[in-house]
Amino acid sequence: MSELEKARREIATVLQQPGLRPDPSVKLTRRTFIHRSCVLGAATVAETFAWWPLINTIDVAHAAEAPFKFAWISDTHLYTRSLNTRFVDKTVRAAKEVQAMNPPADFLIFGGDLAQLGKVEELDLGVELLKEVKIRKVYIPGEHDWYLDMGKKWGELFGQPYWSFDHKGVRFIGLDTVSRAPDYWSMKKMSPEERMAHMSVLDGTVAGPWAGVGRDQLDWLQKTLSTWDKAKPVIIFSHNPLYEYYAPWNFWVRDWRDVNEVLKPYTKVTNIHGHVHQVLYNEIGTMRSIGMLATSWPWPYAPEGVPKLAKPMIRVDPGDPFDGVGWSALGVNAKDTVDNEYIMWGRKEVFAQSDADSSLSQPEILRGRIADNLWPY
Amino acid sequence: MTKQTLQTNLYRAAALGTVALIAFVVGPALAHKTPVTPQQLKAYDDAFMEEVKKGDLLFHGDDAIAKKMGVTLSTTGMACAMCHPMTADTHPHSYPKFQAQMGKFATLRDMINWCIEKPNQGEKIDSDSEAMKALETYIYWSNSGSVLVPGKY
Numbered sequence: 001m002s003e004l005e006k007a008r009r010e011i012a013t014v015l016q017q018p019g020l021r022p023d024p025s026v027k028l029t030r031r032t033f034i035h036r037s038c039v040l041g042a043a044t045v046a047e048t049f050a051w052w053p054l055i056n057t058i059d060v061a062h063a064a065e066a067p068f069k070f071a072w073i074s075d076t077h078l079y080t081r082s083l084n085t086r087f088v089d090k091t092v093r094a095a096k097e098v099q100a101m102n103p104p105a106d107f108l109i110f111g112g113d114l115a116q117l118g119k120v121e122e123l124d125l126g127v128e129l130l131k132e133v134k135i136r137k138v139y140i141p142g143e144h145d146w147y148l149d150m151g152k153k154w155g156e157l158f159g160q161p162y163w164s165f166d167h168k169g170v171r172f173i174g175l176d177t178v179s180r181a182p183d184y185w186s187m188k189k190m191s192p193e194e195r196m197a198h199m200s201v202l203d204g205t206v207a208g209p210w211a212g213v214g215r216d217q218l219d220w221l222q223k224t225l226s227t228w229d230k231a232k233p234v235i236i237f238s239h240n241p242l243y244e245y246y247a248p249w250n251f252w253v254r255d256w257r258d259v260n261e262v263l264k265p266y267t268k269v270t271n272i273h274g275h276v277h278q279v280l281y282n283e284i285g286t287m288r289s290i291g292m293l294a295t296s297w298p299w300p301y302a303p304e305g306v307p308k309l310a311k312p313m314i315r316v317d318p319g320d321p322f323d324g325v326g327w328s329a330l331g332v333n334a335k336d337t338v339d340n341e342y343i344m345w346g347r348k349e350v351f352a353q354s355d356a357d358s359s360l361s362q363p364e365i366l367r368g369r370i371a372d373n374l375w376p377y
Numbered sequence: 378m379t380k381q382t383l384q385t386n387l388y389r390a391a392a393l394g395t396v397a398l399i400a401f402v403v404g405p406a407l408a409h410k411t412p413v414t415p416q417q418l419k420a421y422d423d424a425f426m427e428e429v430k431k432g433d434l435l436f437h438g439d440d441a442i443a444k445k446m447g448v449t450l451s452t453t454g455m456a457c458a459m460c461h462p463m464t465a466d467t468h469p470h471s472y473p474k475f476q477a478q479m480g481k482f483a484t485l486r487d488m489i490n491w492c493i494e495k496p497n498q499g500e501k502i503d504s505d506s507e508a509m510k511a512l513e514t515y516i517y518w519s520n521s522g523s524v525l526v527p528g529k530y
Contacts, residue, residue, distance in 0.1 A: 300465040319496070365469065
């Protein structure tokens with residue numbers, strides 16, 4: 001049995017016990033969003049969002065208490081402007097659309113990987129582009145933001161990488177799942193650029209299992225949650241998923257067991273994460289987990305471990321830079337329902353409508369790369 | 378024996394001698410005639426893995442090897458592996474097939490070039506070039522366990 005298979009069996013035994021499901025009062029719906037430009041061609045952003053109320057919006061009947069919306073953008077992976085303008089264009093589009101939300105979002109969460117290679121110019125460019133969004137903005141880091149200068153610039157721009165705040169009856173928590181990689185660079189005397197280069201390759205074999213929450217942050221999480229009613233909603237933002245989906249791509253946190261221990265007593269936990277660049281949904285114990293789209297490029301589903309509960313997204317057209325990517329408009333209503341609306345540009349349907357419409361219909365058995373461990377070639 | 382016959386026989390003997398000499402010299406290369414040796418197997422495997430490694434580096438956007446091989450696979454900072462980690466979703470086992478993006482029947486090499494030119498905005502490479510062979514080798518090697526389904530969408 002492979003290590004991966006062992007880990008998978010363990011997670012099934014520990015977390016997916018029969019009868020254990022998230023609290024039924026926490027409903028999570030996922031809907032598609034018909035972009036007006038698909039129907040009528042070019043339209044201004046404001047006009048586009050005028051359509052919103054017509055399309056399956058959140059259930060306003062339950063909105064009496066304090067319903068609200070918030071927005072997620074992540075994984076913009078900005079290069080310097082001179083190298084790649086497509087990623088800039090897509091970030092600008094997402095920012096404009098978030099700002100134009102009607103009703104407006106209360107805040108924007110940026111879920112990490114603002115930069116591609118962690119450069120000062122890339123992070124500064126990200127800040128400049130997100131100035132378009134005038135509402136409150138909160139940030140968590142991605143590995144691409146971090147490993148050139150070990151989070152120095154990111155910290156200067158955005159402050160503490162993990163935090164919490166309460167908003168209209170929900171405790172929001174931002175986690176840093178990227179900064180605690182085991183040191184793979186000192187022994188090999190890597191330059192910061194080399195360290196970043198290994199970290200920036202999803203299927204690289206050198207950076208290893210870098211995603212984790214860490215004991216110190218888990219203690220903080222436990223303390224933060226201890227003042228919160230166990231039956232009240234908690235929404236946790238993280239760059240990586242908080243369960244084990246596919247460890248070779250760090251589609252996990254390595255200390256998921258400990259995370260689960262801390263979260264277990266809380267019955268309405270929703271984890272919203274980036275990093276996977278794909279439509280994803282899972283239930284782990286009492287926690288629900290939703291994967292977010294990137295604005296930069298979509299990633300294929302991992303060759304194994306795709307959660308059974310995940311309804312696969314459409315198969316992306318590689319010829320269209322705006323396909324398979326976008327952002328999310330989320331809402332919480334008085335019944336503690338968390339709504340997630342994937343805004344995937346240029347797509348009427350976000351979810352695969354048939355087998356052929358999904359890349360999962362093409363089974364593949366893959367093996368990991370080798371050349372990065374043989375450097376210098 | 379006439380002079381002409383003698384000449385013909387001499388030519389024959391010379392030709393036979395030449396063939397024998399060639400057979401003697403290149404004999405060891407005609408491995409199928411003798412059982413394959415472990416050394417030969419290793420040499421064949423090394424030759425293959427050398428291509429896999431080159432392809433792996435090209436696929437992951439290694440500048441040094443791209444320069445050495447004289448190719449520009451991308452001008453956007455993007456590398457093949459950014460959309461295809463571990464070559465996921467390249468589906469080499471589904472080629473040849475009708476490729477919707479191109480609107481024509483295509484091979485894996487055609488699709489590699491399409492990706493270089495369109496999403497990566499790089500420079501198309503010769504379909505028989507060393508770089509193409511290396512990319513193709515790496516993609517096939519990565520998909521060693523995938524089952525052939527030529528023509529599948």
